[in-house]
Amino acid sequence: MEILAIVLFALIFILILKGYPVAFTLGGISVIFAFGISILAPEYFSMTTFYLLPSRIMGVVNNYVLMAVPLFIFMGIMLEKSGLAQSLLETMAMMFGSIRGGLAISVVIVGALLAASTGIVGATVVTMGLISLPTMLKRGYKTELATGVIASSGTLGQIIPPSIVLVLLADTINSSSRGSDSVDVGTLFSAALLPGLLLVAIYVVYILIISFLNKNDAPSIPKEEIREFRGDNFVSKIIKIMLLPILLIVIVLGSIFTGVASPTEASAIGALGATLLTLIQKKFSLKILKEVARETTKLTSMVFFILLGATTFTLVFRTLGGDRYLQELIVSSNLTPLVFLLLVMVVVFIAGFFIDFIEIIFIIVPVVTPIFNALNMDMLWVGILIALNLQTSFLTPPFGFALFYLKGVAPPEVKTSQIYRGILPFIIIQLFIVGLVFFFPDIIFI
Template identity: 60%
Template structure:
């Protein structure tokens, strides 16, 4: 009854709109006092200190800093303009450019909100001016911007690795194939739409392509691609080659992003202050939620919630895949109401031991959860990515355009989840190859 009351009070307050971090911590402390007595206040600081000692979590502020700094550098804007010209003659070329740039930004930043907003500000007015169908334009931008959930270096994967006690490096490597397959599927969909409905995705006018290619086109092209690729290679290359841990690679990425912004002539005291302020804000949000989740986890185990849950599942005689489906549906629905950080810290510590009892591959489960969160981010009516995009969209783009446009991309996401369930090797093959097995 205590466990049930804990969940009812917590979710009621969350649905009423109270801040997640303080609700999680506050409710847990009140229940902790009644469960443990005053001893709870001796136990909680030790648990929080143990969490704060987690070396992996240092990667979070470093990756956030890297993403925010790259956003300020202006590289994304030039990359999008250049890609649009390169694919210009192709019907749907601008949409394909958006997907490719979204994937590159995901591999450079790993921050979904920043990527969606950046892509929306840069590409949505351009796509509408080029007579793209509003639904196709918004769907492409929202889905491409959300690739940061799965394509490494993803903050989601860093947090999942920390909570589920999995190597973050293995998670990054395991996410490569699903991420690439998603990008290919998105591009394939755009090409099919452009072929069946040419008026939805017209090509860039020939004279505009000629005008852009005049002057220093080749040096611009090289500079446009070399700088972001250097950043991606510095971060992911050092991890995949075994030279650096994800935390060390995050430090390399933060340094490289600063250098790139400097080479672009955008690194000023004002920009540095803005980046520091935004990084501090986002990092504080993550870690305050983590403190609340630590208090919740202590109370949950104190009332033997993990044992009760395991006993319930064993008595229900759920198969491993039935339990996986139950968890995935729960996380998907929760993604409508609360952010991925809270979901990872609330759900995953509870269900991970049960996945371990079922002897399921936790690496594979973590990638499935990451893809599921990405899908939830895109799903109306509460998809966070849709809110981000609507916030920067021109007035003529209505909410109905966003909702209609995203449906095909959600179906692609669901198909990808199904493929990973049927073929776990899509996730496990690359990490096992790296270990020589």
């Protein structure tokens, strides 16, 4: 019976790799597979088990924590429509433009600010690709460096809170764990903050080193141009452009970290704040509101359809004893907890070459979480490691979504091979941070 559960897992994984819709593959194949077993081998699976499914689905739909998903999505898309990214990039470029690599550093910092205020990778990469890539190429930046900086900075929203990845990851871990091993979303946000900031810092250090070693790869902006842009009211311009976004970030994250508001309540504050910020920027209109609502509905529906499909898969997989079988297999193989964790990290990293982070969260994480619990591992630490690892899935060829987003808005002369080469150093940096948190777990508790 347990082998049938592993066959189901492998079948779903193969079909997803072949391009079938994730949500319907997870749910549909699980139901068809279970139905076939109930006919051919009813002693292994009874269709009455599906009586449990409606209550589980309603548990997902009524989950208070998951209400944060559409609200954070709304917040991110509304801020993208406000023109915030363009204003921040222009201002930051002139702040750091006098040093070599200053424009690239400004892209990283703006990427971090957008990550803490939007968390939508596609919107961030596309926006920065449209605004900064032509400018960087025009100013003589090496194509590989420019594309690598933009793509990697756009994925910072996956680890810097508030992050949809962290919300989904916390919910999946909690639904697959015993009560005592649950991970609070707010705690996961707090633990992810320092690794996310370390990632930003190392990006900046890497750019400075490359700029120093290869002066022609990242030239500085002429002083005359910087002087002209700054003018007499540069300080007030910085305050006007940066104060409100930073204030929104502080309110949203501060309310979570201090315990004043739950992540769901803070996401509602963020959605309202993003709308007011768009209104202040004089970009708000009924048309914009409709576009934001439509995109929010589309992305939220996608996430929840996948989640419902994953709920069906988990029910069938566990009824067939797949989780028990894997747990017994790991225990009998005498793998230490750290070796098993390392094995899972390798599997997640390789899976990121082929499938999206949402699919990894809803397929792999529910399978391995009970084993981590049985090995008495700290699920907060494990969750941060998985989240950092998932970030690489946006950058790893051939199916890194950030690479597709960037290629879609890049000038025609930018080749896909250049984007792939440009992203490699940043993938290595991300893996370095994963290794840092792996060997020094106390980083997430500082």
